[in-house]
Amino acid sequence: xxxxxxxxxxxxREPGIEPFHGTTTVGIKIADAVVLAADKRATAGHLIASRTxxxxxxxxxxxxxxxxxxxxxxxxxxxxxxxxxEYYSITAKTKPKVKNYANLLARILFSSKWFPYxxxxxVGGYDxxxxxxxxxxxxxxxxxxxxxxxxxxxxxxxxxxxEGYRSGMSVNEAIELAKKAVKAATMRDSAxxxxxxxxxxxxxxxxxxxxxxx
Amino acid sequence: MAGxxxxxxxxxxxxxxxxxxxxxxxxxxxxEAVRKGxxxxxxxxxxxxxxxxEKKYVTKLMELDSIEKVFIIDxxxxxTFAGFGSDGRxxxxxxxxxxxxxxxLYGDPISIEYLTKQVADIKHQYTQYGGVRPFGVSMIxxxxxPDGAPRLLRTEPGGQYIGYHAIAIGMGAQGANEYLExxxxxxMTPEETLELAFKAMIYSMQQRNENIxxxxxxxxxxxxxxxxxxxxxxxxxxEVKDVLSRVLS
Numbered sequence: 001x002x003x004x005x006x007x008x009x010x011x012x013r014e015p016g017i018e019p020f021h022g023t024t025t026v027g028i029k030i031a032d033a034v035v036l037a038a039d040k041r042a043t044a045g046h047l048i049a050s051r052t053x054x055x056x057x058x059x060x061x062x063x064x065x066x067x068x069x070x071x072x073x074x075x076x077x078x079x080x081x082x083x084x085x086e087y088y089s090i091t092a093k094t095k096p097k098v099k100n101y102a103n104l105l106a107r108i109l110f111s112s113k114w115f116p117y118x119x120x121x122x123v124g125g126y127d128x129x130x131x132x133x134x135x136x137x138x139x140x141x142x143x144x145x146x147x148x149x150x151x152x153x154x155x156x157x158x159x160x161x162x163e164g165y166r167s168g169m170s171v172n173e174a175i176e177l178a179k180k181a182v183k184a185a186t187m188r189d190s191a192x193x194x195x196x197x198x199x200x201x202x203x204x205x206x207x208x209x210x211x212x213x214x
Numbered sequence: 215m216a217g218x219x220x221x222x223x224x225x226x227x228x229x230x231x232x233x234x235x236x237x238x239x240x241x242x243x244x245x246e247a248v249r250k251g252x253x254x255x256x257x258x259x260x261x262x263x264x265x266x267x268e269k270k271y272v273t274k275l276m277e278l279d280s281i282e283k284v285f286i287i288d289x290x291x292x293x294t295f296a297g298f299g300s301d302g303r304x305x306x307x308x309x310x311x312x313x314x315x316x317x318x319l320y321g322d323p324i325s326i327e328y329l330t331k332q333v334a335d336i337k338h339q340y341t342q343y344g345g346v347r348p349f350g351v352s353m354i355x356x357x358x359x360p361d362g363a364p365r366l367l368r369t370e371p372g373g374q375y376i377g378y379h380a381i382a383i384g385m386g387a388q389g390a391n392e393y394l395e396x397x398x399x400x401x402m403t404p405e406e407t408l409e410l411a412f413k414a415m416i417y418s419m420q421q422r423n424e425n426i427x428x429x430x431x432x433x434x435x436x437x438x439x440x441x442x443x444x445x446x447x448x449x450x451x452x453e454v455k456d457v458l459s460r461v462l463s
Contacts, residue, residue, distance in 0.1 A: 088320075091328065091331070092324075092325055092327075092328035093325070093327060093328070094325055094328075094361075096320070097322065099320075099321050099322065100320040100321060100322055102321070103319065103320050103321030103322075104319060104320060107318070107319055
């Protein structure tokens with residue numbers, strides 16, 4: 001599906017220099033927390049380029065973002081948004097909400113619609129309540145009420161989430177579900193694998209977990 | 215030459231040149247333009263923020279209703295000013311732009327202090343570059359912040375901005391400020407806040423020997439933001455008439 005971004009241009013695929021595309025990321029929102037999860041594999045064509053990639057980027061202590069797509073694009077976006085919002089929160093004397101981060105990202109993505117950042121992002125965080133937003137490379141932004149998944153493994157992960165998510169889940173249950181969803185995707189999607197990174201964002205702050213597959 | 219005042223030495227010719235006393239004369243003169251303008255005032259209580267301005271006949275056939283002195287910037291912010299009308303108008307347009315751009319970029323309404331700061335930044339630029347003159351206006355931004363707090367801030371021609379509980383600017387500033395200082399309370403209903411604003415304005419008019427008996431609703435432009443709704447709106451002629459009759463009786 002990433003072939004469509006070129007907007008009709010003929011782009012010669014060269015195995016080996018293909019940017020990192022394959023990924024499974026998951027975002028789950030429960031009553032008092034957000035759980036973000038992602039696999040740890042980076043691929044370049046048929047090569048497994050890394051087994052220890054971190055696909056969840058912390059933007060501030062209460063906002064994080066999962067990356068699917070071209071890593072350089074996602075990192076550039078994360079750095080820009082972090083810098084913009086840091087400056088904004090100092091000059092405007094306000095603590096930005098998760099929505100503000102998602103909205104700014106969407107503006108940047110949309111403004112480069114014809115030469116896009118090739119990313120699918122899940123922005124998760126806690127302001128006055130937990131929130132998750134999903135964004136695509138054209139700049140659409142959607143607030144998700146329960147869960148979402150992006151990347152090449154997302155069809156598989158979504159099946160697991162659809163089956164396992166229920167309202168009133170505890171944080172630990174949500175972590176287990178996120179783990180299960182990413183793991184299921186890694187079993188069938190060759191571009192995802194090697195382990196799961198998990199970031200949990202609660203009112204008190206955020207923490208990280210890593211589970212390696214052996 | 216040594217005994218001559220700064221003006222005579224030519225320190226008021228360019229805005230970017232300090233006089234030996236540390237003054238920027240063009241900026242000082244811009245303050246004078248504010249002091250000569252129609253009176254505008256703002257009052258903030260724990261329930262509302264009121265902006266009020268006076269309007270006067272300069273010539274008999276003027277249409278006072280065509281003059282606006284209190285402006286809506288956004289759903290939650292209003293502004294009034296004293297000084298050069300044209301300078302005020304341009305800055306109000308800019309404030310509206312800043313406000314709407316904030317909504318577009320971040321998805322949420324702007325805070326009043328952040329808006330005021332950005333307008334004040336423009337004013338400051340016009341005191342530091344050659345070939346320009348300072349804005350001859352002082353503005354009072356008032357409204358309810360997105361977090362629900364009432365705010366009232368005033369900008370000066372030099373680019374300084376300060377928060378107030380109540381402040382009057384323009385030709386009647388002295389009298390109105392005296393009245394506000396003597397009668398201000400934090401704890402007021404929206405109606406009381408509105409009445410205090412009108413009373414202060416009328417007090418300053420009396421001090422300037424104006425004919426209070428001939429005052430009509432067309433002599434005022436008013437707006438109010440309510441903490442309860444978080445919205446800023448202009449007062450209709452009928453609403454101004456009601457307050458006026460309550461205050462003058």
